[in-house]
Amino acid sequence: MSENQNKPQEGQFQIELPQDKAQGEYANFAIITHSSSDFVLDFARVLPGVPKAQVRSRVILAPEHAKRLLMALQENIVRYEHEFGEIKIPNAAPAEQGPRTIAPFNVGNGEA
Helix, strand or coil, X not given: CCHHHHCCCCCCCCCCCXXXXXXXCCCCEEEEEECCXXXXXXXXXXXXXXCCCCEEEEEEECHHHHHHHHHHHHHHHHHHHHHHCCCCCCCCCCHHHCXXXXXXXXXXXXXX
């Protein structure tokens, strides 16, 4: 292996994944808020019979990075559905009613 193969190419960088982060954090609920300068994504785990969900992770993004994340998710969902089939979202609100948060199961009165 040449010496150049061990070094990042120009314009590229390496990403380190620390062992304590490698297993990830499961979340089945997200709350997204924004200001003029930031998007805040709070990820929580909602469990049946547990009245309170705790935020497990918070990610704060600049607006342009939020848009890049949206585009990357969109691209990956298209690839996923091409390979595995359409992702179905049960109880999704019709588009004319506007966006709605979808809980992983009924929470309280069924609204999220």
